[in-house]
Amino acid sequence: MKFASTDSYVAPPDLTIAVNAAIALERPLLVKGEPGTGKTELARQVARSLGLEMIEWNIKSTTRAQQGLYEYDAVSRLRDSQLGDPRVEDVAHYIRKGKLWQAFEADTRPVLLIDEIDKADIEFPNDLLQELDRMEFHVYETGETIRARQRPVVIITSNNEKELPDAFLRRCFFHYIRFPDIDTMREIVAVHFPGLKERLLATALTQFYEIREMQGLKKKPSTSEVLDWLKLILAEDLTPEDLARDGVNALPKLHGALLKNEQDVALFERLAFMARGGRR
Template identity: 85%
Template sequence: MKFTGTESYVATEDLTIAVNAAVTLERPLLVKGEPGTGKTELARQVAGSLGLPMIEWHIKSTTRAQQGLYEYDAVSRLRDSQLGDPKVEDVSNYIKKGKLWQAFDADDKTVLLIDEIDKADIEFPNDLLQELDRMEFHVYETGETIKARQRPIVIITSNNEKELPDAFLRRCFFHYIQFPDEQTMRKIVEVHHPGIKDALLTTALTQFYELRETAGLKKKPSTSEVLDWLKLLLAEDLTAEDLRRDGKTALPKLHGALLKNEQDVHLFERLAFIARGQR
């Protein structure tokens, strides 16, 4: 069972090594990187490449670790008991399986994605230590212990919004997705926009990387944003010549796909003003 990338996902050699190492070690793969660098998509591509079903658990600021195991609906059980419903005799009728339970209960091996774990409370990763390590947990209401039938491939993503506990990190295989260099980006673009004219792509990527490297930029555009930008350029049937800036503005054409806040737009407007004053 080896991951080598897919036709629709360009995986670098170090990324494929990390995925396969995590599978071999049977450890969760913790993937960090800038937003928009394909962390979430990696899990989907691993599942597709290996022919495995996938379970996605998208974490929010309000998500609790217990929700990944199960939730007991005591309120519904109380209401049904007041109504004389006979199903209250079986407490399992009021237990909702979480994403980890679904993965543990699956007959076949699955890929379990725990997406953006850094959005949750700082104690969230610690609350899952034993469950992810031993691949089992106890259901107190029924007295049963749920053990994984097949150890799932666990992929955890983080945008580095907060530090993760050392005890949690020790149990993971770690990989940081570096932002693609221009050569890798060309391969990614070819997957999403096959046959794009080389002159247009060269000019667009030159402007894109110059924009990313501008000092003082609050939010650097990501891989997903450059793909959106190129889609717009192709939809407008623009050429490399059309992308040339006239000196009145330092902003690229259709810059709204790349710059996502007014501070960065104003930054480029000031740069253009300064450049005009120096002529």
């Protein structure tokens, strides 16, 4: 069982090695990187490459670890008991299976994505230590123990909003997705926009990397954003000449796809203002 790039996802060699190492070690793969570098998409492509079922658990600030195991709906059971519903005799009717339970009972080995784990409370990762390590948990309401039929491929993503506990990190294989260099970006673009004219691509990518390297930028544009930008460029049928910038027009064409806050837009406007002043 070896992961490799797919026809819609370019995986650099170091990322491919990390995925396959985590699978061989039977450890969760913890993936960090800038937002928009394909962390979530990686899990989907691992499932696609290996021909496995995909189970996604999207974490929010209010998500509790227990929800990944199961939830007991005591309110519904109380209401049914008041109505004389015979189902109240079987507590299992009021147990809602979480994503980990679904992954544990899957007939074939699944890929389990725990997406953006750093959004949750700081204790969230620690609350999953035993379940991810032993691949089992106890259901107190029914007295049963749920064990994984086969160990799922677990991929956990983080945007580094919070530090993760050392005890949790020890149980993971870690990989940081570096931002693609221009050659890798060309490969990524070729997957999404085959046949894009070389001069237009060269002009757009040169401009994109110049923007990313600009000092004072609050949010650097990501891979997903450059793909959106290229899609708009093609939709508007722009030429390399249309993308040209000078001191007077410092903002890139269709800049809303790349610059996502007013501070960064203002930065480009200040540069244009300074350039105009220097020409007087």
